[in-house]
Amino acid sequence: MAADGIRASLFVTCLVDQFYPQVGEATVKLLRRLGVQVDFPPAQTCCGQPAFNSGFRQEARSIARQLLKAFRRSQFVVTPSGSCASMLRVFYPELFHDDPVLHKEAKDLAGRTYELSEFVTQVLGVTDVGAAYNGSVTYHPSCHLLRELGVRDAPLELLRNVKGLDFKPAAGRTTCCGFGGTFSVKYPYISEAMLDDKLQEIEETGANAVVSCDMGCLMHIGGGLSRKGSPIRAMHLAELLISQQNEE
Amino acid sequence: MEARTAQFKERSRQALSDVQIQVALNRVMHHFDEARQAAIQEITPEVWEGLRERGRLIKQHTIANLDYYLELLAKQVTANGGVVHFASTVEDVRNIVVQLARERNVKTVVKSKSMVSEEVGLNHALEAAGIEPVETDLGEYIIQLADETPFHIVAPAMHKSKEQVSDLFHDKLGEPRRYVIAELAQTARRRLRPKFLEADMGISGANFAVAETGTVVIVTNEGNGQLCTSLPPIHVAIMGMEKVVPALEDMAVFLRLLPRAATGQRITTYTTFVSGPRRADDEDGPEEFHLVIVDNGRSRLLRDAALREALNCIRCGACLNICPIYRKVGGHAYGWVYPGPIGAIVSPVLVGVPHAKDLPFASTLCGACREVCPVKINIPHMLLELRGRLMEGDRHTERNVSPWEKLLAQLWYIGVRDSRIMTVGQRLGALLQAPLSRNGRLRNVNIPVLTNWTRRRDFPALASRPFRERWKELQRARHQTQKMGEGHRG
Amino acid sequence: MADERRSFREPSLEEFISAVRGHLGIAGPRRQPPEHAPLQQSLAAQQQKVTAIQERLAAKRGELVERLEAKARLQGWQVSRLYTETDIYYYVAELTAALDATAVVRTDHPVLRRLNLEEVLAQEGIAVTLLADGGEAMRYNANMSDIGLTGVDYAIAETATCVLLPRRGVSRTVHVLPPVYVAVVEAQQIVETLEDIFALRRLEFLENGGRLDPYMTFVSGPSRTADIEQTIVIGAHGPREAHMLILNDTTHG
Numbered sequence: 001m002a003a004d005g006i007r008a009s010l011f012v013t014c015l016v017d018q019f020y021p022q023v024g025e026a027t028v029k030l031l032r033r034l035g036v037q038v039d040f041p042p043a044q045t046c047c048g049q050p051a052f053n054s055g056f057r058q059e060a061r062s063i064a065r066q067l068l069k070a071f072r073r074s075q076f077v078v079t080p081s082g083s084c085a086s087m088l089r090v091f092y093p094e095l096f097h098d099d100p101v102l103h104k105e106a107k108d109l110a111g112r113t114y115e116l117s118e119f120v121t122q123v124l125g126v127t128d129v130g131a132a133y134n135g136s137v138t139y140h141p142s143c144h145l146l147r148e149l150g151v152r153d154a155p156l157e158l159l160r161n162v163k164g165l166d167f168k169p170a171a172g173r174t175t176c177c178g179f180g181g182t183f184s185v186k187y188p189y190i191s192e193a194m195l196d197d198k199l200q201e202i203e204e205t206g207a208n209a210v211v212s213c214d215m216g217c218l219m220h221i222g223g224g225l226s227r228k229g230s231p232i233r234a235m236h237l238a239e240l241l242i243s244q245q246n247e248e
Numbered sequence: 249m250e251a252r253t254a255q256f257k258e259r260s261r262q263a264l265s266d267v268q269i270q271v272a273l274n275r276v277m278h279h280f281d282e283a284r285q286a287a288i289q290e291i292t293p294e295v296w297e298g299l300r301e302r303g304r305l306i307k308q309h310t311i312a313n314l315d316y317y318l319e320l321l322a323k324q325v326t327a328n329g330g331v332v333h334f335a336s337t338v339e340d341v342r343n344i345v346v347q348l349a350r351e352r353n354v355k356t357v358v359k360s361k362s363m364v365s366e367e368v369g370l371n372h373a374l375e376a377a378g379i380e381p382v383e384t385d386l387g388e389y390i391i392q393l394a395d396e397t398p399f400h401i402v403a404p405a406m407h408k409s410k411e412q413v414s415d416l417f418h419d420k421l422g423e424p425r426r427y428v429i430a431e432l433a434q435t436a437r438r439r440l441r442p443k444f445l446e447a448d449m450g451i452s453g454a455n456f457a458v459a460e461t462g463t464v465v466i467v468t469n470e471g472n473g474q475l476c477t478s479l480p481p482i483h484v485a486i487m488g489m490e491k492v493v494p495a496l497e498d499m500a501v502f503l504r505l506l507p508r509a510a511t512g513q514r515i516t517t518y519t520t521f522v523s524g525p526r527r528a529d530d531e532d533g534p535e536e537f538h539l540v541i542v543d544n545g546r547s548r549l550l551r552d553a554a555l556r557e558a559l560n561c562i563r564c565g566a567c568l569n570i571c572p573i574y575r576k577v578g579g580h581a582y583g584w585v586y587p588g589p590i591g592a593i594v595s596p597v598l599v600g601v602p603h604a605k606d607l608p609f610a611s612t613l614c615g616a617c618r619e620v621c622p623v624k625i626n627i628p629h630m631l632l633e634l635r636g637r638l639m640e641g642d643r644h645t646e647r648n649v650s651p652w653e654k655l656l657a658q659l660w661y662i663g664v665r666d667s668r669i670m671t672v673g674q675r676l677g678a679l680l681q682a683p684l685s686r687n688g689r690l691r692n693v694n695i696p697v698l699t700n701w702t703r704r705r706d707f708p709a710l711a712s713r714p715f716r717e718r719w720k721e722l723q724r725a726r727h728q729t730q731k732m733g734e735g736h737r738g
Numbered sequence: 739m740a741d742e743r744r745s746f747r748e749p750s751l752e753e754f755i756s757a758v759r760g761h762l763g764i765a766g767p768r769r770q771p772p773e774h775a776p777l778q779q780s781l782a783a784q785q786q787k788v789t790a791i792q793e794r795l796a797a798k799r800g801e802l803v804e805r806l807e808a809k810a811r812l813q814g815w816q817v818s819r820l821y822t823e824t825d826i827y828y829y830v831a832e833l834t835a836a837l838d839a840t841a842v843v844r845t846d847h848p849v850l851r852r853l854n855l856e857e858v859l860a861q862e863g864i865a866v867t868l869l870a871d872g873g874e875a876m877r878y879n880a881n882m883s884d885i886g887l888t889g890v891d892y893a894i895a896e897t898a899t900c901v902l903l904p905r906r907g908v909s910r911t912v913h914v915l916p917p918v919y920v921a922v923v924e925a926q927q928i929v930e931t932l933e934d935i936f937a938l939r940r941l942e943f944l945e946n947g948g949r950l951d952p953y954m955t956f957v958s959g960p961s962r963t964a965d966i967e968q969t970i971v972i973g974a975h976g977p978r979e980a981h982m983l984i985l986n987d988t989t990h991g
Contacts, residue, residue: 017714018714019708020711021718024718042667045667051660052632054657055649056640057640059657091632176572183611183612185701186609186610187260189264192703192705197572219708222708224705227705276967309774313772314758314762315768322751327949333748387965387966405965410966437975461950469961471976474975475914475975475976478911479877496936499936511964518955520955521953523951529906531904547761551762551763
């Protein structure tokens with residue numbers, strides 16, 4: 001197996017841990033299916049992005065120090081979140097830019113950290129995970145995944161190889177869904193207006209599910225869909241990739 | 249211009265419920281981006297990326313050596329027979345221009361677009377001195393008549409419908425109502441032509457100022473840039489000090505970047521290069537050329553290593569056009585001359601960060617602006633920097649955090665600092681949410697902050713068993729699988 | 739309004755530049771100019787560069803004409819290829835007939851000077867005036883004319899631009915005040931790119947002891963605006979029609 005001998009530590013993220021544990025389970029199942037040995041350092045809590053994005057860098061640093069410690073001995077750190085992966089890869093080194101020791105640790109961790117879809121395609125070299133899904137799906141690229149990490153194709157490649165899946169691309173240019181972390185409650189009216197546009201875009205694809213690599217986006221998009229009573233399902237990529245039978 | 253940046257929340261809400269503004273934004277915004285993309289396709293994305301990098305490097309070099317290049321520019325303009333003025337503050341700009349106008353008995357001024365003149369409220373200063381300033385760029389003319397501020401840095405009146413413009417021309421100019429765009433443009437031509445011919449002074453902005461040759465470069469489509477700088481006996485160009493560019497040959501890069509990023513044009517109809525007043529045996533042209541080089545807070549960006557890159561901006565407006573927040577609320581919500589992503593950095597720094605506290609936060613940090621910026625300004629990272637300064641304060645910025653925000657941050661920290669505390673918090677929350685949750689969703693909650701979410705979206709209920717509890721079972725399942733032997737394929 | 743003629747002093751150059759240095763963290767004036775390649779090319783180097791450019795342009799003459807024509811159409815010029823200078827009379831005569839026009843103003847660009855436009859077109863009832871000798875009358879003439887006619891000093895194929903350098907005999911207003919503009923481009927005036935034009939101008943600058951002409955205009959089509967509802971209207975403060983006549987006449991080298 002391509003992945004023999006690869007050990008990955010799961011960084012499950014606070015959102016998934018607390019609200020969407022099934023996504024964490026799906027991630028573990030997927031990685032194991034691909035031959036990865038997964039562990040879960042229990043001291044992990046949050047990457048600190050909510051504090052960092054809100055301007056509370058001191059608090060963000062404190063939490064980041066803990067996370068650096070928790071994953072110090074991990075060969076790889078894999079996370080089912082583009083925004084958390086970008087926090088570790090892009091912003092941890094910046095957070096510690098004037099502490100040479102921690103900066104070095106942060107850069108070291110950054111070199112070992114991957115978002116799930118890029119881990120599967122780039123590190124494991126796998127684009128067909130053997131999944132099957134009988135339904136039509138559209139994909140929402142989350143902004144940090146796309147523009148901070150530059151991950152554009154990995155999720156699409158994985159989706160395209162799911163047997164039976166009818167892929168419905170969104171028309172037009174990729175636009176932010178309007179979540180933006182605390183933005184969603186600090187500027188709710190703008191966030192809602194952006195959500196309306198995103199929901200319209202999703203509905204126009206005719207897909208019966210929308211998939212993304214970030215639960216923040218999916219919480220917001222899914223929350224809007226369910227409030228509308230929409231039958232469209234909001235799923236994390238990991239959940240889709242572990243499905244093996246025809247669903248719905 | 250008076251800063252209303254502190255009213256962002258209110259003004260953005262108004263914009264969201266203003267039908268005309270929403271119609272205008274929906275109609276226009278994607279056109280800008282489509283045009284930009286088509287213009288890039290024509291030269292290929294590879295060439296475009298090469299230009300962006302060259303533009304960024306030239307700007308970075310210029311700003312790092314701004315003292316040298318401004319001095320060279322001033323020397324050259326003076327050698328060309330122009331007069332150079334330096335203005336540190338709003339008052340300096342107003343005084344320089346008004347005093348000059350008074351000394352020359354100027355009655356009427358024709359203006360082609362100058363955002364710096366908006367920053368300092370120059371029109372009001374001229375009017376107070378009994379001088380008539382006439383905006384000649386159609387969009388600026390419209391908002392001058394309407395007594396409004398620009399809605400967009402390239403298309404200042406894009407929020408107005410043709411009906412609104414017709415009514416404006418009727419009410420302010422006595423023109424018959426003509427709901428046809430071409431006729432409205434004709435009206436402006438007809439009304440402004442005599443102004444060009446009789447004006448005593450022409451005031452322009454400067455898109456670029458070439459230090460090597462002492463040349464101000466003005467990029468326009470309408471022809472007003474040509475007329476303002478040719479007909480009146482005095483031409484005054486007002487420039488932000490960051491507009492200087494080292495060499496004449498650098499202009500090839502910027503003239504390829506600016507029109508494409510701004511309006512999707514290969515080049516604008518007119519590019520005007522002013523290097524000084526007319527020579528004695530020229531047929532026409534102003535006898536005097538004045539260049540006003542303005543700071544007005546730009547030095548705050550200059551001395552700030554984290555924000556200095558914002559001075560690379562060539563004012564194309566591409567970031568506004570792509571920004572999903574700008575596309576929803578438009579320019580007036582930002583409350584000052586520069587809206588949108590670049591405005592969220594520049595406006596706070598120029599008007600005072602505490603007065604514009606919302607601007608760095610009213611962004612999802614999606615990064616689209618950085619992608620389209622022709623000189624690759626890393627806007628999202630600068631917004632994060634400003635957020636940090638507002639909440640924590642530093643040598644550039646006084647802290648402006650409410651006790652409530654600080655409390656929330658501290659509570660959050662306590663909650664996540666220790667996984668055991670987080671677990672306890674989670675159990676408590678799962679218990680308390682029971683009466684409010686249905687089918688795993690929270691709908692009607694009366695908890696502050698959360699209500700902002702649940703107005704239009706369901707909120708997920710806390711899981712009864714978080715992932716870290718399920719991990720033990722996952723481990724058990726794993727060992728069972730292993731025991732079943734190698735036959736089980738992953 | 740109260741007269742606010744309070745004494746006010748502008749910052750001096752020294753004060754302003756020294757403040758900028760302070761913001762950059764630089765103690766005093768720089769001992770060396772910063773390194774920037776385009777600024778460092780000597781006169782000799784610039785001459786060599788321009789010679790190479792001219793050789794390239796001469797070798798590509800036919801191609802440049804084609805490219806200019808194609809780009810000009812995209813930019814909204816009405817383009818015609820003319821093969822002798824006398825075709826210019828016909829073009830102007832036909833245009834004035836089509837527009838029901840009677841007054842043309844022109845510059846004294848060499849290509850126009852060689853023709854005898856005033857006499858020839860007077861026979862068609864068209865008044866052609868060389869816009870010169872300044873003053874109110876000149877301004878009035880330009881404003882009241884139907885057509886502005888110029889030669890050019892350069893044309894740029896990349897951007898379909900006519901480059902005009904105002905001087906004696908070349909007013910700044912001929913191409914922009916009248917509602918219709920006609921530019922006569924001679925094939926040997928065409929450069930390929932923006933780099934070319936700026937290299938040529940830099941050579942002028944250096945050869946003039948570090949002085950550039952006070953004004954240069956790039957005209958790249960008819961005037962336009964999109965300020966109302968982002969709807970493009972051709973014809974704003976400048977002309978609504980821009981005609982480019984590309985002259986391939988070899989009789990005058």
